Amino acid sequence: MTLRVGIVGATGYTALEVARLLLAHPEAELVAATSRAEDGKSIAEIHPSLAGRCDVPIETLDPAELAKKCDVVMCCLPHGASAETCKQLIDHNVRVIDFSADFRLSSQATYEKWYGVDHPWPERIGKTVYGLPEFYAEQIRDADLVANPGCYPTSAILPLAPLIAKQLIEANDIIVDSKSGVSGAGRSAKVGTLYCEVNESIAAYGVGSHRHQPEMADLVHRIGGQEISLVFTPHLTPMDRGILSTIYVRPRGGNAKQVMECWREQYADCPFVTPVDHLPATKHVAGTNHVQLTARDAGDRIVLVCAIDNLTKGASGAAIQNMNVMFGLPQTAGL
Amino acid sequence: MTLRVGIVGATGYTALEVARLLLAHPEAELVAATSRAEDGKSIAEIHPSLAGRCDVPIETLDPAELAKKCDVVMCCLPHGASAETCKQLIDHNVRVIDFSADFRLSSQATYEKWYGVDHPWPERIGKTVYGLPEFYAEQIRDADLVANPGCYPTSAILPLAPLIAKQLIEANDIIVDSKSGVSGAGRSAKVGTLYCEVNESIAAYGVGSHRHQPEMADLVHRIGGQEISLVFTPHLTPMDRGILSTIYVRPRGGNAKQVMECWREQYADCPFVTPVDHLPATKHVAGTNHVQLTARDAGDRIVLVCAIDNLTKGASGAAIQNMNVMFGLPQTAGL
Amino acid sequence: MTLRVGIVGATGYTALEVARLLLAHPEAELVAATSRAEDGKSIAEIHPSLAGRCDVPIETLDPAELAKKCDVVMCCLPHGASAETCKQLIDHNVRVIDFSADFRLSSQATYEKWYGVDHPWPERIGKTVYGLPEFYAEQIRDADLVANPGCYPTSAILPLAPLIAKQLIEANDIIVDSKSGVSGAGRSAKVGTLYCEVNESIAAYGVGSHRHQPEMADLVHRIGGQEISLVFTPHLTPMDRGILSTIYVRPRGGNAKQVMECWREQYADCPFVTPVDHLPATKHVAGTNHVQLTARDAGDRIVLVCAIDNLTKGASGAAIQNMNVMFGLPQTAGL
Amino acid sequence: MTLRVGIVGATGYTALEVARLLLAHPEAELVAATSRAEDGKSIAEIHPSLAGRCDVPIETLDPAELAKKCDVVMCCLPHGASAETCKQLIDHNVRVIDFSADFRLSSQATYEKWYGVDHPWPERIGKTVYGLPEFYAEQIRDADLVANPGCYPTSAILPLAPLIAKQLIEANDIIVDSKSGVSGAGRSAKVGTLYCEVNESIAAYGVGSHRHQPEMADLVHRIGGQEISLVFTPHLTPMDRGILSTIYVRPRGGNAKQVMECWREQYADCPFVTPVDHLPATKHVAGTNHVQLTARDAGDRIVLVCAIDNLTKGASGAAIQNMNVMFGLPQTAGL
Known part of the structure; x- marks a missing residue:
């Protein structure tokens, strides 16, 4: 029986990526898509790469109707707006994967400080699983609501959390210098992401x-069992997709070799996380749900390098992976 | 009287950038260009952007002949090879600006360790001015030989040296995370810099x-008066030109505001170095000799951001600026 | 039973694309790969995007051994060299899909004139099926050898052939202006395809x-039943992938609407060819085996626009599609 | 005495290019800039690449005030709006170079048909010089108002007009297939020119x-003395700058060699137009006011290829060139 998937907020790049990935999924299918702005069009009119491949109509969101049609809904709305919609959908008994930041953090105070809004459903803060199956597959399996991770956090938590857990590195001296493709900035019309503003330029x-800084710190703490402090600097890089995080950590006696061993052990059964000997480039993982990681000694630091695709493992691929776990499919189905 | 300029090693991107800049220079002119491989062609056959604009013939290098024709020679050869040619040219009484690393460092041992070759002219190590007119204009004025700075070092020395000199930051906890356009990798045919290898990717x-790490450390020490240790990570970024260096330093009591004030004072009379309030992008300085700098507080660090064009202020523009100083022209002539 | 696929000439971009597509194929698997230059490495060392996903070793080609291991071989060698290898493989009873131009043309004389070499296996010229399942699925089904189409020809034959067959356009006044991504130029180290030569530039x-001009003319003739003459201009465009062909034809009484109807009828049962109302961009088909086509009236001409991915429908995707037909799978399997 | 230059409509890319070029101009200086939207900021806040280099304040347009401050005004407003402002400025006795299409065409009817608005100052249609100094230097010298040419038309008129005048080609069988960088689409926030929409894609x-089609036809007619008909297709190409026009013409007895000779004679005294033997790339002219042209025989056609920078020779560089002519400076001053 094919899983029936709905998308709320179908006009953006993460929604398109969900649709693209579902076209190749053997056990799931896009059956519904909503967007206030584009009601009445087909999804292929919004995303011409779907022409001749997918003709789901765009509708205005009606949570009760959508819940009837779907086994799972991918909610691609902005923070604040998303939490309310998730609540309505769950009240109508459909499982939800939320792409926003609304349920990622463990503290309401931290959320309200960093996002500047009152949380519409605070009861679920700290009680929603963070959708990183590499650590939370058990809880994801039974969840009604999964908080899909942020793109930058994915690229920092995967390398850092096991090293903190094993106490291989200092917890209070971490620098995360990340470089992201432009799709991370979304698809709304802004001068700042026009082609001629960001092409041939990095900033x-x-x-x-x-x-994403408090999200990284929160999750590394929850997974690694130790509070950390870190400095995080994102950069806009002239490419569609990809995040490369270069992370500077201070070893507690160990070295890059031990870091690689720690990762190899930690991720031995994780199909998408690969410690590699070469220096990973974002191109090596582009369009895939894969993560490439490496470590190098450099002076008194160890330099960790992690490459992901921000739209796939950093968003929609992770959501498919979560969906697979939620419905008992192999994590790699369709990925 | 127009300055007569020669280029040795005319096939690469830095040579083309010298030729491009000289076309706009009111007091200097390209009169000769050499390359073993392309003898007999005109420079516009090697660099089609010069068609109809410059028709200097490419010749095989004859140091005596070249010295007669030129007031100054830009030597764009690889390290090792460059030092020998510089010696021959200077023996024939022409002033030389050397683009290689051969005369940048103050220690022969450091040079031989990092470059893996015996130095062909060790007498001049530690006795050649480093071509950063922001600090060494006096010595450049009278020099027969100027060591033109490396591209990455320029983007790190300019922000760091004054802060070390004023003891605003810790000397032993500096991380330089740099992102460079692909032209920094040169113009020889290698799979690694093919378009499809590096486009849409960062690594x-x-x-x-x-x-460039020992060069940064050496110069900050010489200018700032204090030994430093730093970790340096360069990244290949999908753009032709530009370097953005994001530098993580630990304040000694001060903050980003004091950093900005220190720079404003230090560079008040430097026409190319501009502390800015916005976060600089490489596009803001592309094709120019300008440097944009800013500082931001971030947790227990200060983050310094410096943008230059690697081919201009990072190579050929700096060389023109040095030439201007050597011959008593305004630093900004033709730039 | 899973199809066992081999690749000869595994270092290039078309080989990587075959490997990438096979990773998602439900009924076929890469089992062997050869390359003289890289013998002893794994395929993931040559193509780091395969790290952790595919570890087939690279071997030196032994046709007898390869034929034993494989049900079908993708031969990704240059023209001339390819024909000889295809012959050896077929002599050892393995079916072959040839990526070179060696068996695409119907005339030995045309081949030898345009390719400047004697053909190593002239008996098969004119007796090898052209691998365009939209027209030749019957013959492909039973073929021991399939001539995989050229990238530019695919983007011109699909729009033109039905219009010639239906006599909707003049046969002797056709202009094909094509724009290709850089991957079409291959992966060997050449100055002309360095990033800084082709980025931010079109030529x-x-x-x-x-x-590819005689290939277009030959195939449109064979399919459409009428000799044609055309002018073809390819352009190198700063992008990894994609071909957009803008084709200027002179109508014989009809218009763009009739062209669209002709295509809709012709390609009704072809899963990869989609006439669309919008103007197709190469991005709309990037990474897929899909073809988007449209037509517009413009003065006394009709302008046809066709977008494909040069590596997928223009090479490796077409090869997988051909393989699917050869082995009785749905054309869309794994695509 | 330095020329005082003003810009009306200072927020776009052509305005920035004017400012950039004036920084290098020995005899002209930017003294004023207006924009309704950005009143009160400095021009460097709108265009951060001007930081530390130009601090002209942005004001709301007051034609009388601006006319007092300036010897010449560059009017960078959209069509329709531009004509009105040009009239007011000229009424206040300042000379104007208009970047819009408002005064380019020779017929009011054609203007109103293609632009869909009533013309605000129809008296000047057909009585305003077209700012192509290669043909109209005499009239530009004395003009109060110059219609700065469109970018695509520049790339088509320069190759075509002399061939029509010399009757080397058929006048009614011309196809212009043009490829433009994205800056031609302007700097307003639209989804269609977001980085991720147009990067890695051509359409x-x-x-x-x-x-621009009627503009090409009109000017070739006026210069060449013969009515022509042409088909024109523009393409959006993933690069900041540049136009490459590939033009298909039918010879009247001659060939590519004669085309090259015709151009060499026509443009012998034009410092910016260079017939070249190589196939020009847009990169060869990027950031310059230069034009590279070549011709090739291809079947029954001659293929003309013309490369310009759309922002320089296609807009702001042409405006500076026009200004130079208007004020008796060498055409090349500052270019």
Whole structure:
């Protein structure tokens, strides 16, 4: 029996990536898509790469109707708006994977400080599983609601959490320098992401103030069992897709070789996480749900390098992986 | 009287950038160009962007002949090979700006360790001015030989040296995470810099082992008066030009505001170095000799961001600026 | 039973694309790969995007051994060299899909004129099926050897052939202006395809002399039943993948609407060819085996626009599609 | 005495290019800039690449005030709006170079048909010089108002007009297939020119309906003395700058060699137009006011290829060139 999947908020790049991945999925199918702005069109009119491949109509969201049609809904709305919709959907008994940040953090206070809004459903903060099957597959299996991870956090938590758990590195001296493709900035019309603004250019943004910083710290703490402090700097890089995080850590006696061994052991059964000997490039994982990781000694630091595709493992691929876990399919189905 | 300029090693991108800049220079002119491989062609056959604009013939290098024709020679050869040619040219009484690393470091031992060759002219190590007019204009004015700075070092020395000199930051806890356009890798045919290898991708390389690291440390020490240790990671970024260096330093009591003030004072009379309030992008300085710098507080660190064009201020523009100083022209002539 | 697939000439981009597509194929698997230059490495060392996903070893080609291991071999060698290897493989009773131009043309004289070499196996010229299942599925089904189409020809034959067959357009006044991504130029180290040579630039090449011109003319003739003459200009475009062909034809009484109807009828049962109302962009088909086509009236001409991915429908995707037909699988399996 | 230059409509890419070029101009200086939306900022806040280099404040347009401050005004407003402003400025006795299409065409009817608006100052249609100094230097010298040419038309008129004038080609069988960088689409926030929409993609647009088609036909007629008909297809190409026009013409007895000779004679005294033997790439002219042209025989056609930078020779560089002519400077001053 094929899983019936719905998308709420179908106009953006993560929604397109969900649709693209579902076209290749052997056991799941896109059956519904909603967007206030584009009601009445087909999804292929919004995303011309789907022409001749997918003709799901775009509708205005009606949670009760959508819940009837779907086994699972991917909610691709902005934070704040998303939590309310998730609540309505779950009230109508459909399982939800939420792409926003609304249920990722463990503390309401941290959420409200960094996101500047009152949380619409605070009861679920700290009681929603974080959708990283590499650590939380058990809880994801039975969840009604999964908080799909942020793109930058995925690229930092996977390398850091096991090293903190094994106490291989200092917890209070971590620098995460990340470089992201432009699709991470979304598909709304802004001068700042016009082609001629960002092409042939690289720039830092949100220095010391990006909302993914508390998410990284929170999750590494929850997984690794130790509070950490880190400095995080994201950069906008002239490419569609990909995140490369270069992470500077201070060893507690060990070295890059021990880091690689720790990862090899930790991720031995994880089909998407691969410690590699070469220096990973974002191109090596582009369009896939794979993660490439390496470590190098450099002076008094160890440099960790992690490459993911921000739209796949950093968003929609992770959501499919979560869906697979939720419905008892192999994690790799369709990926 | 127009300055007569020669280029040795005319086939690469830095040579083309010298030729491009000289076309706009009011007091200097390209009069000769050499390359073993392309003898007999015109420079516009090697660099079609010069068609109809410059028709200097490519010749095989004859140091005596070249010295007669030129007031100054830009030597764009690889390290090792360059030092020998510089010696021959200077013996024939022409002033030389050397683009290689051969005369940048203050210690022969450091040079031979990092470059893996015996130095062909060790007498001049430690006795050649480093071509950063922001600090060494006096010595450049009278020099027969100028060591033109490396591209990455320029982007790190300019922000760091004054902060070390003023003891605003810790000297032994510095991380330089740099992102460079592909032109920095040169114009020889290699699979690694083919379009389809590096386009739509970012990757670190030379982690912990890049030769520009000792150059940064050496110069910050010489200018700032204090030994430093740093970790340097360069990244290959999908763009033609530009370097963005994101530098993580630990303040000694101060903050980003004091860093900006220190720079404003230090560079008040430097026409190419501009502390800015926005976060600089490489596009803001592309094709120019300008440097944009900013500082931001972030947790227990200060994040410094410096943008240059690797081919201009990072190579050929700096060479023109040095030439201007050597011949008593305004630093900005033709730039 | 899973099809066992081998690749000869495993270092290039078409080989990587075959490997990538096979990873998602439900009924076929890469079991062997050869390359003289890289013998002893694994395929993931040559193509780091395969790390952790595929570890087939690279061997030196032994046709007898390879034929034993495989049900079908994808031969990714250059023209001339390819024909000889195809012959050896077929002599050992394995079916072959040839990526070179060696068996595409119907005339030995045309081949030898345009490719400048004696044909190593002239008996098979004119007696090898052209691997365009949209027209030749019957013959492909039983073929021991399939000539996989050229990338540019695919983008011109699909729109033109039905219009010639239906006599909707003049046969002797056709202009094909094509724009290709850089991967079409291959993966060997050449200055001309270095990133900094082709990035931020578009240029024509091979004007009036490109070898895909006779292939287009030959196939449109064979399919459409009428000799045609055309002018073909390829352009190198700063992107990894994709071909957009803008084709100027002169109508014989009809218009763009009739062209669209002709295509809709012709390709009604072809899963990969989609006439669309929008103007197709190469991005709409990137990474897929799909073809988007449209037609517009413009003065006394009709302008046809066809978008494909040069590595997928223009090479490796077409090969998988051919393999599917050869072995009785649905054309869309794994695509 | 330095020329005082003003810009009306300072937020776009052509305005930035004017400012960039004036920074290098020995005899002209930017003294004023206006924009309704950005009143009160400095121009460097709108265009961060000007930081530390130009601090002209952005004001709301007051034609009388601006006319007092300036010797010449570059009017970078959209069509319709531009004509009104040009009239007010000229009424206040300042000379104007208009970047819009408002005064380019020789017929009011054609203008109103293609632009869909009533013309605000129809008296000047057909009585305003077209700013192509290669043909109209005399009239530009004394003009109060110059209609700066469109980018695509520049790339088609320069190759075509002399061939029509010399009757080397058929006038009614011309196809212009043009490829433009994205800056031609302007700097307003639209989904269609977001980085992730146009990067790694090429597409045709405005097939058979682009407004530059009548401009090309009109000017070739006026210069060449013969009515022509042409089909024009523009394409959006993933690069910041540049236009490559590939033009298919039918010879009247001659060939590519004669075309090259015709151009060499026509443009012998034009410093920016260079017939070249190689196939020009847009990169060869990027950031310059230069034009590279070549011709090749191909079947029964001659293929003309013309490369310009759309922002320089296609807009702001042409405006500086026009300004130079208007004020008796060498055409090449500052270019």
